[in-house]
Structures are given as C-alpha cells and as structure tokens.
Amino acid sequence: MLIAQLSDCHITRPGTLASGRVDTAALLRQAVASVQALDPAPDLVLLTGDLVDGGDPAEYARLRALLAPLRPPWRLLPGNHDARAALREAFPEQPWAAGQPFAQWVTDLPDPAGTLRLIGLDTVIPGAPGGALCRDRLAWLADTLAQAPQRPTLLALHHPPLRTGLEEMDGMALAEGREALAGLLARHQQVQALLCGHLHRHIHGQLAGVPVIVAPATGHQIALDLRPGQPAMFNLEPPGYLLHRWTAGEGLVTLGAVTGDWPGPYPF
Numbered sequence: 001m002l003i004a005q006l007s008d009c010h011i012t013r014p015g016t017l018a019s020g021r022v023d024t025a026a027l028l029r030q031a032v033a034s035v036q037a038l039d040p041a042p043d044l045v046l047l048t049g050d051l052v053d054g055g056d057p058a059e060y061a062r063l064r065a066l067l068a069p070l071r072p073p074w075r076l077l078p079g080n081h082d083a084r085a086a087l088r089e090a091f092p093e094q095p096w097a098a099g100q101p102f103a104q105w106v107t108d109l110p111d112p113a114g115t116l117r118l119i120g121l122d123t124v125i126p127g128a129p130g131g132a133l134c135r136d137r138l139a140w141l142a143d144t145l146a147q148a149p150q151r152p153t154l155l156a157l158h159h160p161p162l163r164t165g166l167e168e169m170d171g172m173a174l175a176e177g178r179e180a181l182a183g184l185l186a187r188h189q190q191v192q193a194l195l196c197g198h199l200h201r202h203i204h205g206q207l208a209g210v211p212v213i214v215a216p217a218t219g220h221q222i223a224l225d226l227r228p229g230q231p232a233m234f235n236l237e238p239p240g241y242l243l244h245r246w247t248a249g250e251g252l253v254t255l256g257a258v259t260g261d262w263p264g265p266y267p268f
Contacts, residue, residue, distance in 0.1 A: 001111040001246040003118070003154075004035045004042040007197030008050040008217035010081065011063045018053050019234070024219040027239050027259070028066050031218040034259045035241065036069055042243070043109060044118070045070050048197035048215060049079025049158030051087065060090035077120045078103045079158040079197060080129050080172070084122070102137060106144055108151075116246050117153040117190075119144055123174055124158070131159025131198075133177025138184065145188040153190045154244070154252070160196035160214050162205040168232035169199055169222060182208040192252050195244065200234065202242070202256050213254055216240040 009028045010018045018024045035042065045067075052059035067074060076094060078087050084103045088096055095105045102122035109116045121141060123131035133141075145153065159174040161181055174181075185191050185208040193211040200222040203214040218241060220234040238258040245253045 001109055001116055002038075002040065002042040003044050003046055003109075003244040003246070004038070005046045005048060005195055005215045005242040005244060006031055006035070006218050007048040007215040007241070008079065008200050008219065009047065009063065010050055010053045010217070010219055011059050011066065012053045013056060013058050014062060018219065022220045022234075022236070024053070025062065025066060027219040028063075030259045031239065031241055032066060032069055034257065038243070041071060044107070045074045046118070046120075046156055046195065047074065047076045048156055048195060049077045050081045050197060051076060051079065053081055055081065055083030055086055057086050057090065060086055064090060073107070075105065075107055075118065075120055075156070077156055077158055077197075078122055078124050080124060080131065082124065084124065084126075097140065100136070100140065102140070104137070104140070111246065111248070114248060115151055117148055117151045119153060119155050121155060121157040129172040131157075131172075131174045133174065133181055138177055138180050141181075142184055142188075145184065145190070149188065149190055151190055152192050152246070152251075153188075154193055154195055154246075155191055156195045158197050160198060160203070160205070160212055161194070161207045162203070162212055162214070164199065164203055164205070165226040166199065166201075166222060166224075166232065167228060167230060172198070178207075185210045193244075193254075195242075202240065211252075213242065213244075215242045216256070218259070
C-alpha cells in the first residue's frame with residue numbers, strides 16, 4: 001500500500017504568483033510529474049491542506065486541472081488558506097462526511113493482509129492561521145475510531161500538534177484540542193501515525209507516542225531558523241513530497257522525495 005502525500009500547494013489564480021514570487025502552479029506540475037513516474041504507482045494521493053492560496057473558486061478550478069494527470073483516488077483536506085465551502089463545491093466527488101460543516105472523511109484502503117484506514121480531519125479555524133479541534137470534531141473522530149478498533153489507521157490533518165522551535169510557525173500550530181487528541185490516541189492504539197502539512201518542511205515528532213510526520217511543501221519551504229524571535233521566512237530550496245509505504249509485517253515506512261530534474265541515477 002503506497003500513499004503519496006503532497007502538501008501546501010498554495011495554488012493562485014492564473015497569471016499570479018504566491019507571495020508575489022513563487023510559481024506554485026509550475027512547482028505542483030513538477031510534483032505531479034514526479035508522482036506519475038513512480039513505479040509502482042501510489043494507491044492514493046493525499047493532499048494535506050493549503051491547497052490554494054486564497055480560497056477562491058478560480059484557484060480550485062486551477063488546482064483540479066493541475067491534479068488531473070494523477071490517477072485517482074485523491075483525498076483532499078483544507079488548510080488555513082482554504083475555504084471549506086468552495087473546496088467542497090469544487091471537489092464534490094470527495095467522500096465528505098455527511099451531516100456536519102467540516103471538510104473531513106474516512107477512506108478504507110484494502111491491502112493484501114487486510115484494510116488500512118485513512119481518516120482526514122479538518123483543523124481549520126476560518127480566518128485564522130492556527131488550527132483547532134473543537135468538541136464536535138473530537139467527538140466525530142472518537143466515534144470514527146471506535147467503529148474499527150482493530151483496523152490499522154492513519155490520521156491526516158493540516159495543523160501538526162507539535163512544537164518545533166520554528167517560533168512563528170509554532171504560534172500557528174494546533175492549539176485547541178491538542179491534549180484531547182493525545183488522550184484519544186492513548187485510548188485508540190490502532191492509530192499508526194499522524195500525517196500533517198502546514199510547516200512547509202519535512203519534520204518528525206510524536207504525540208502520545210504516535211509518530212507525527214510533516215510533509216514538505218510542493219512549492220516554497222519555510223526557512224530553517226531556530227533562533228528565538230525570528231519571523232517565519234520562506235526560501236526556494238528543492239520542494240518535495242512524501243511516500244508512505246504500509247505493509248502488515250513492517251507497518252509504516254515513510255520516504256522523502258524531492259521534485260525537479262537532478263543528475264543521476266549513477267551506480268555506486
């Protein structure tokens with residue numbers, strides 16, 4: 001079972017650049033080409049938020065066109081730059097959970113030894129850069145986990161429940177609900193990992209003993225600056241994505257990939 005995780009695409013309207021500088025559409029096109037070239041092909045492509053830069057319907061239409069070469073299924077989550085209503089309207093085929101305002105879902109992925117479960121959780125606070133898990137979202141997650149307590153599960157969300165030392169980004173983390181989420185993970189030990197975005201860097205941590213794996217951005221990366229008081233800046237170091245490989249015997253293995261044209265491969 002292979003899951004390709006792309007994140008923080010920040011697609012803008014045609015003719016514009018993210019932050020006036022970054023051609024995020026060209027960089028996503030580059031990432032899509034890299035995923036298309038994978039052999040074996042991924043069983044699912046997961047996009048963990050900040051899909052577009054301003055929540056505009058025209059941006060979502062452009063995103064759909066950029067993703068079109070990828071073999072489905074895709075699973076999309078909103079980030080703090082997204083707009084739930086516009087996202088759901090642009091991608092009505094997504095298995096959005098019914099009867100609630102949040103853009104979240106459950107997907108069961110059959111593998112030779114059983115079924116791997118992937119839960120997408122909406123952490124967006126409209127109009128705010130940080131994230132939250134309110135009582136309603138936590139209750140939905142608890143009910144969803146309780147439905148399949150023996151099934152290995154991955155939980156996808158935009159805002160990581162981590163303190164990284166990237167000070168300004170830590171101020172935009174998952175604030176409300178972090179401790180309650182840790183309690184749920186302690187009680188529902190089928191969760192193998194949390195797959196996150198938002199930080200524009202490949203970062204690993206843990207919550208309640210469960211791995212938290214943050215994907216790099218398909219476009220611009222947050223500068224690695226751990227000095228206190230430094231503002232969040234971005235640079236144009238090589239973008240990338242993650243490939244999660246699940247097997248019943250080995251569990252989850254995550255491989256990092258950079259996109260773009262690089263020399264090689266050469267024999268050792």
